[in-house]
Amino acid sequence: MKRRVIISRKQKTIILALIITVTTSIIALALVNNDFSQQNPILYTYEIIESYNHDEMAFTQGLEFDEGFLFESTGLFGESTIRKVELKTGKVLKSVSLQDQYFGEGITIINDKIIQLTWISNLGFIYDKDSLELLSEFSYPTEGWGITNNGVQLIMSDGTSTLFFLDPETFETVKQVDVVDKEPVINLNELEYIQGKIFANIFLQDKIAIINPQTGNVEGWVDLTGINDEDRQDPNKILNGIAYDSETNRLFVTGKRWSKLFQIEVNRID
Numbered sequence: 688m689k690r691r692v693i694i695s696r697k698q699k700t701i702i703l704a705l706i707i708t709v710t711t712s713i714i715a716l717a718l719v720n721n722d723f724s725q726q727n728p729i730l731y732t733y734e735i736i737e738s739y740n741h742d743e744m745a746f747t748q749g750l751e752f753d754e755g756f757l758f759e760s761t762g763l764f765g766e767s768t769i770r771k772v773e774l775k776t777g778k779v780l781k782s783v784s785l786q787d788q789y790f791g792e793g794i795t796i797i798n799d800k801i802i803q804l805t806w807i808s809n810l811g812f813i814y815d816k817d818s819l820e821l822l823s824e825f826s827y828p829t830e831g832w833g834i835t836n837n838g839v840q841l842i843m844s845d846g847t848s849t850l851f852f853l854d855p856e857t858f859e860t861v862k863q864v865d866v867v868d869k870e871p872v873i874n875l876n877e878l879e880y881i882q883g884k885i886f887a888n889i890f891l892q893d894k895i896a897i898i899n900p901q902t903g904n905v906e907g908w909v910d911l912t913g914i915n916d917e918d919r920q921d922p923n924k925i926l927n928g929i930a931y932d933s934e935t936n937r938l939f940v941t942g943k944r945w946s947k948l949f950q951i952e953v954n955r956i957d
């Protein structure tokens with residue numbers, strides 16, 4: 688005699704819920720495995736918290752905040768410098784000129800030393816942070832654009848979509864990631880490492896990419912349109928320079944030949 692299996696309405700509901708849960712999980716897993724997992728980047732706008740004077744002759748290529756002072760690298764052949772700047776006044780406290788054949792680019796400070804890149808000379812300089820005395824040099828095979836560090840490694844851009852992670856003692860490349868927002872994001876320029884993410888100026892754009900250092904995925908975009916309208920007539924006067932004071936959580940931005948440097952807050956656009 689056959690026994691009929693009788694399923695109650697409640698049991699049917701439970702089975703249906705189980706089927707839906709399992710199906711959803713399988714779809715989610717498939718999406719992850721197919722690398723569709725990248726979320727759309729979060730969009731941010733900005734609010735100016737404070738404005739400071741900035742040397743409008745400074746062709747800013749690198750910017751960093753360290754122990755109460757700004758450190759800045761400026762570019763162009765025959766005009767490149769490394770300098771220490773007072774935040775409140777914009778006054779240049781110390782400045783050392785590069786030889787005329789070098790075009791200064793990004794800087795970062797690690798172990799009380801300033802690391803400075805040059806654009807197309809495949810040569811970087813190492814300075815004492817306090818005296819700005821040149822201590823030594825190092826070489827690298829790519830162009831030099833921006834540089835920052837995560838406390839352990841240097842992170843460098845070369846104008847492509849690739850970020851290079853370098854050992855700060857040997858300057859060997861230990862890792863590289865390609866920066867992507869659905870397609871490669873090229874022209875990565877001045878960099879800043881902020882709370883586990885890499886902030887990157889994009890050459891010729893009023894936008895900063897927020898990059899996951901592990902995956903290279905752009906997780907956010909900060910739209911800085913209009914922050915410096917007074918200088919927008921000159922294509923050389925572009926946004927370039929991000930610095931972060933980790934002690935007070937202050938974010939600073941400026942640009943090439945800008946007369947102002949801004950402390951900003953970024954706010955999510957909902």
Ligand SMILES: [Ca+2]
Nearest residue numbers: 750878879929
């Ligand atoms: Ca920077």
